[in-house]
Amino acid sequence: MGGPLALSHPNIVHFISIASLPITPKQNPSINNNNTSKPKWLLPLKALIFAMIARVYEYNAYWHPHFVLVLYCCHLYLGLELVLVLLATPVRTLLGFEIEPQxxxxxxxxxxxxxxxxxxxxxxxxxxxxxxxxxxxxxxxxxxxxxxxxxxxxxxxxxxxxxxxxxxxxxxxxxxxxxxxxxxxxxxxxxxx
Incomplete structure (x- = not known):
């Protein structure tokens, strides 16, 4: 017989959160690879692009429909990424552990x-x-x-x-x-x- 499927968490709130929410805790949060660290300006740049795309929608009558579709896909991706990054902060604060980036x-x-x-x-x-x-x-x-x-x-x-x-x-x-x-x-x- 093998061991448990996942490491058991000593805190019941952690266990319930991980079992019921679509989050995955970082296995080694203290290890920070320099290869995977992102520049601090990248997230604000994505937020700026997100806002600029939202502003471009006002002029979508002047754009080709395929271009508007590409903008919509970019807007959807950026919005989803920004929301998930913003949701990771309360998880880290309230539950006290880092989660894997989405x-x-x-x-x-x-x-x-x-x-x-x-x-x-x-x-x-x-x-x-x-x-x-x-x-x-x-x-x-x-x-x-x-x-x-x-x-x-x-x-x-x-x-x-x-x-x-x-x-x-x-x-x-x-x-x-x-x-x-x-x-x-x-x-x-x-x-x-």
Whole structure:
């Protein structure tokens, strides 16, 4: 027999909070990787971009509808990230522990593996999945099956490319992954309508 599925928390409030809220406590909060620390100006910059996009909506009659859709997707992402960062502060203050960040700059992903494995928090994915499954269960299933198939194809292509010595630079990979994710999101919105 193995041990418990998770470390038991000595405080019942911590246990109930972790069990009922979509939060994941940091395993080693005292360890702070310099690689993952973000500049302090990044969050205010995101808040500024969020506010600027909201202001641009006043002129959406002058913009192409596809551009407005891209702005809406950016606005939604930034709003969700800002809200989750703001919600982490009371959790830290009231419960006394650090929680895992919900995002790690997913727009800088260099592959689908990087996006799903390192940059997009599974807690957020679970929340969105449960909200959407009641409205469009087949679209959600198709969306994730397509991502799974594309990830398998990506891994296979990477293996062949690495054997042949081919390697693309991040400057090329990041726009490719972002374009792929945007195209799938737009397809998902049309399937769910």
């Amino acid at each position: 995002f790690n700059e997913p727009y800088l992903s260099t592959s689908l593996q990087d996006f799903w494995g390192h940059r997009w928090n599974l807690t957020v994915t679970r929340i969105i999945f449960y909200v959407l499954q009641y409205t469009t269960p087949y679209a959600v299933t198709c969306f994730f099956v397509l991502h799974g198939v594309c990830t398998v194809v990506e891994v296979s292509v990477k293996k062949v490319a690495l054997r042949r010595g081919w390697r693309l630079h991040r400057v090329v990979l990041i726009p490719l992954v972002v374009a792929f994710m945007v195209a799938l999101r737009i397809g998902y919105f049309f399937l769910s309508c």
